[in-house]
Amino acid sequence: MDYFAQQLINGLVLGSIYGLIAIGYTMVYGIVGMINFAHGDIFMIGGFIALITFLILVSMGLSAVPLILLIVLLVSMAVTAVYGWVVERVAYRPLRHSFRLAPLLSAIGMSFVLSNFSQVTQGAQVKPIPPLITGGHTLHDSGNFAVQLSNIQIVVVVTTIVLLAIFSYMVSRTRFGRDMRACEQDQTMAALLGVDVDRTISMTFVIGAALAAVAGMMYLLYYGLVDFFMGFVAGIKAFTAAVLGGIGSLPGAMLGGLAIGLIETFWSAYFSVEYKDVAAFSILIVVLIFMPTGLLGRPEVEKV
Amino acid sequence: MSQPLLAICGLRAAYGKIEALKGVDLVIRPGEIVTLIGANGAGKSTLMMTIFGRPRAKAGSIAFDGRDITGMATHEIARLRIAQSPEGRRIFPRMSVAENLQMGADATDSVGSDRAASLDRVLTLFPRLKERMNQRGGTLSGGEQQMLAIGRALMGRPRLLMLDEPSLGLAPLIARQIFDAIRKLNREDGLTVLVVEQNANHALRLAHRGYVMVNGLITLSGTGAELLAQPEIRAAYLEGGRQT
Numbered sequence: 001m002d003y004f005a006q007q008l009i010n011g012l013v014l015g016s017i018y019g020l021i022a023i024g025y026t027m028v029y030g031i032v033g034m035i036n037f038a039h040g041d042i043f044m045i046g047g048f049i050a051l052i053t054f055l056i057l058v059s060m061g062l063s064a065v066p067l068i069l070l071i072v073l074l075v076s077m078a079v080t081a082v083y084g085w086v087v088e089r090v091a092y093r094p095l096r097h098s099f100r101l102a103p104l105l106s107a108i109g110m111s112f113v114l115s116n117f118s119q120v121t122q123g124a125q126v127k128p129i130p131p132l133i134t135g136g137h138t139l140h141d142s143g144n145f146a147v148q149l150s151n152i153q154i155v156v157v158v159t160t161i162v163l164l165a166i167f168s169y170m171v172s173r174t175r176f177g178r179d180m181r182a183c184e185q186d187q188t189m190a191a192l193l194g195v196d197v198d199r200t201i202s203m204t205f206v207i208g209a210a211l212a213a214v215a216g217m218m219y220l221l222y223y224g225l226v227d228f229f230m231g232f233v234a235g236i237k238a239f240t241a242a243v244l245g246g247i248g249s250l251p252g253a254m255l256g257g258l259a260i261g262l263i264e265t266f267w268s269a270y271f272s273v274e275y276k277d278v279a280a281f282s283i284l285i286v287v288l289i290f291m292p293t294g295l296l297g298r299p300e301v302e303k304v
Numbered sequence: 305m306s307q308p309l310l311a312i313c314g315l316r317a318a319y320g321k322i323e324a325l326k327g328v329d330l331v332i333r334p335g336e337i338v339t340l341i342g343a344n345g346a347g348k349s350t351l352m353m354t355i356f357g358r359p360r361a362k363a364g365s366i367a368f369d370g371r372d373i374t375g376m377a378t379h380e381i382a383r384l385r386i387a388q389s390p391e392g393r394r395i396f397p398r399m400s401v402a403e404n405l406q407m408g409a410d411a412t413d414s415v416g417s418d419r420a421a422s423l424d425r426v427l428t429l430f431p432r433l434k435e436r437m438n439q440r441g442g443t444l445s446g447g448e449q450q451m452l453a454i455g456r457a458l459m460g461r462p463r464l465l466m467l468d469e470p471s472l473g474l475a476p477l478i479a480r481q482i483f484d485a486i487r488k489l490n491r492e493d494g495l496t497v498l499v500v501e502q503n504a505n506h507a508l509r510l511a512h513r514g515y516v517m518v519n520g521l522i523t524l525s526g527t528g529a530e531l532l533a534q535p536e537i538r539a540a541y542l543e544g545g546r547q548t
Contacts (some may be wrong), residue, residue, distance in 0.1 A: 074427045074468055175410055176407060178399070178407060178410065179393070179410070181396070181398070182396055182399070184405055185397060185398055186396060187395055187397070188358065188390075188394070189390065189394040189396070190407075191356075191358070191377075191378040191379050191382070192356055192388050192390060192394075193379075193382055193407050193410065193411040193456070194379045194380075194382035194383045194410065194411035194412065195379055195406060195407075195410075195459075196377075196379045196461070197409075214370060233508065289384060
């Protein structure tokens, strides 16, 4: 039971990171109907920006950890958001009225551009940082196994919950959120009601990138390293999470992220680490056979 | 004769190579109800959409209240307080009725007190919407969707309201309610209205003036009564094509 509880904690932490990335995939799919394959690399960029900001702050002699974390969070969100905006502007907007596969190909190209850009400018080796957030709590100790909740795990989960609360408030209650949902449902009608569709799409990319940056920073803190290639696997996992949850559905993306995180963690703990990806993708396949639109997705056909 | 609110001059527009508008002239003065009638595919809906820049005009000009809006972006035109209940109503299906109405108010950045007053007006005209406020737009009946589409357009306090086939597919009783509401808005609020209709009989009785469109061109125009008396109109749109 203790072992199970420990895996549950680990799985939720991993799932939070996947979920934050998955939201970016699902938002963009919802509004422009394309898979932004460069989104995993945006997550990687977020990790690097967090690392660079951290190093700059430390070299400036800053030592208060909460302050450092806050600044790193804000800077990486802001800078990565600019990356998201530029990617949309350069690689997707000119192709919006082109044939369906064009933005997809452009996205794959953009993914290579971003990862190679990091490799060239930052080097190919893994970049480690010393653990910033240490310590933890022992929740339960049965003598031969202790359930640990580390502080960094608390930070990851709490940050995710806070950001998701802000994000869902924004989508469901603010004018921008309404505009975004309007563009998702009917772009022409949104424009007839004074919504600047191009700007709304840009903002969607910006917000998706900012959330991916948070995931990148959490990854850096949790695993203590970043590298130029980390966006690929994490991106594929988060994309899987978005599809599992029902692409286009925001709660679905988070649910899918948690599901993938838990499946991976439990499989690694009880069966074999080597096959954790196989397990995650197998469950995706099984779910899609019985629920083709994912866990919370809606069918394409609807009453008009 | 007062300055026109909307003046369209020699307007041409096309979808790809197919020319849908071939030089349309049309004028709407403040406080008028103007109707545009014509067969399916004559270009009536295209004209409405071209006023909003979708598709863009290929030639000719559109002026709203003396200002040239021919090349403006769709969302900027909407912010001038021109509102449309478009073909197919285009209710946001996964938004509540209240949110759909809010979208209409957002269109012109109206302030809180204006919003409350507009909402009040819309719910007086269409009390049915009041019971449906928290329901999703996609679950409404056709008549309710039409009421919502008009209500949403009204929320932005439009200076010009354009309605595309507001009675299409509705039961005669509901259609009558919609026409009554349009008449009321015009008489009591002085609202200027352009209404496209296939139901020429209703439309011409409602409107002060009418235009007849055939194949992308205006072929006839006159007061509602004049057009109703025209033998060609009776033959083409009333006796043969009576809809309700």
